Amino acid sequence: MSDRHFELPVHPNLEYYRKQAKHLHHAYAAGDTTADTTAEARVADVLGGRAAERFLLSDALFVLAQEHGFRTWAEFRVHVESRGTTEERPVSRLMGVRPGIYAAMADALLVELRRADPRALRRLRAYVPRHATTATTATTAASTAATVELRDARLVIARELGFPTWRELVSFTEKSRRDRGERRERRRQLRREAEALLAGDADRLAGLTAEQADTLLRLLAGPEAIPGVRLDKELGVPRAAVEVLLGKATDLDLPLTWAARFDRLAYVRLLLDAGADPGARKWGITPLENAVYHGNTEVVDLLARYGVVPQALWTYAACGRLDLVRACFDADGRLRPDAAPARPDLADTGAGFPSRLPPSDDPEEIVGEAFVHACQHGRTEVVRWFLDRGVHPDVAPYLGRTGLHWAIPGGRLPVIRLLLERGADPTIRDDLLQVDADGWLRITFAARPYDPVTQQLHELIGSGSH
Structure with missing residues (x-):
């Protein structure tokens, strides 16, 4: 399974690429900068100066193949023809x-x-x-x-x-x-309507178009999109006003995906009740994946009641579904071939994380992914089950983040205690931030150093580092 940007064509065929080559050939021959502003640079990058003497359609096909990473057009053609309807995962x-x-x-x-x-x-x-x-x-x-x-x-x-x-x-x-600039301008133009939503002015909201309602519902999914108010797990605005927008909107799935990301628990519940699809993949990510990545466990639990999407070992573990985790292994304890149709990648959050190293088919890596997300969401029984099966407590399947690193931001005391009891090393540094467990603790709880949970975490991690 490969990843593709969600706006790209699905399964482009050989004719699609031949047309692209013809377009490049004509644009280069005509010197038409309006048709393809990069034609000359593209050709020169692959063929150097020889294209100035002769540039045939076969040369354009070769350029296209090289741009896709293949040695020849023949190799690229075989790849396209053999790909068929292989599943591609949309990402953003x-x-x-x-x-x-x-x-x-x-x-x-x-x-x-x-x-x-x-x-x-x-x-x-x-x-x-x-x-x-x-x-x-x-x-x-x-x-x-x-x-x-x-x-x-x-x-x-x-x-x-x-x-x-x-x-x-x-x-x-x-x-x-x-597109981002246009969305920002639309939000700016809807400032008065956002204030009407905050005030519960249903009469004013009733005059909005469907597009305006869609935009406001997306704004409501964020924590600080409505002027003058910080939105958290509670809905934060009069429900009757939101219901006016729900009745006009054409898309509830994108607001659900964003609300899951920002831990807008009450809004997630309202959107689900209004018919939003918990399994929709919007902008390359499902609501459950967004909630898992951002550590929003209450939202994860709510969405899981509607179904675990995608169905994979790592999402089962993050949801605390030990029954489904066990079902991913056969009677001999081997990982089933269909246990990992989807793999986690923090780059899918849209928060600027680097993409992980290409995942392998190694069962230990796949199990490690599930293990760290179980740690992240405090699924103690799932974590213990994996440890009892021989998973190392310091496994770090991607970005160098161990289960301890994943468990600290959520203050998962029982999981952290269990990991340390089983020998987890709090001095290990992750690849991204280059900090150990104590560093993760200081970063995560910088705003509340005297919180009782913070103190317990310091004591646990401090005792584990000696």
């Missing part, structure tokens, strides 16, 4: 930054690749087909490091963000920034 990982930020990320990756950094080479092999079969010996790593190009690094960044080529990443990044 753009961070709203300038394309130059992604270019800088690619430059940094290229430096790591030329140093033959093992993690960088793993990313290269996963996302650039012409390097996919490269063995992992020291000799081949050095050879790859010597021949890797900037466009290889750029393709890795594009693929991690859900785009098949660098060109499409840049194009959609610019579109995303325009």
Whole structure:
């Protein structure tokens, strides 16, 4: 299963790519900058100066194949024809930054690749087909490091963000920034209506269009979108006013996804009662995934009563469903092949996290993912069950975050105590923040250092570090 940006075509066929090649061929030949502003640069990047003498349709096909990471058009054609209807997971990982930020990320990756950094080479092999079969010996790593190009690094960044080529990443990044500006302007224009919602002015809200109602309902999903009020787990505005909007809206699923992210528990309940689909994947993520990633356990429990979506070992563990976790293993204790149709990736939150290293099919890695999310949500019985099966308490399947790191932000005292009793090491530092368990504690509870839970956590972690 591959990831694609949710606005891209689903399963483009060979004819789609042939048309793209024809478009590139015509745009380059005509020098028409209005048709394709990057045609000349695209061709030069692959063919260098020889295209100035001759640029045929076969050359355009070759450029397209190279942009997708293949050596030849023939290899790319085989890939497209063999892909069929393979499932692709829609994702939304753009961070709203300038394309130059992604270019800088690619430059940094290229430096790591030329140093033959093992993690960088793993990313290269996963996302650039012409390097996919490269063995992992020291000799081949050095050879790859010597021949890797900037466009290889750029393709890795594009693929991690859900785009098949660098060109499409840049194009959609610019579109995303325009869309964000337009959404910001629509929210600004609805300031008076937002104030009417806060005041419960149902008569004024009754005159809104469906599009305006949709926008207000999305605003209500955030914690500080309504002027003058901080919205938390409670609804925070008169219910009758919200019901006016619910009756006009055309889309309840996107507000549900955002409300799950921001721990808007009462609003999540209201949206579900109004018919929002708890299994919808909006902007590349389901409401349950959003709630799991952000540690919103009450929302996780509420959504799980409607169904666990996606159905996978890690979501079962995060929901505390030990019965479903057990069912993911056969009578001999082996992980079933269908236990991991979806894998966790914090990049899907839209909060700017880097994409994880490409996941492997290693059962220990898959189990580790489930284990750390069980720790995150305080599912003590699930955590104990995994530990009893031999899972190491310091397993860190992605971003270098152990179960202890995941459990601290939610103050999961029973889980933290259990992990330390089983030998968890609080001095381990994660890959992202480069801090140990005490560092996670200080960051998470900086605003309430004298809270009783904070004090208990300090005592537990302090005793475990000796």
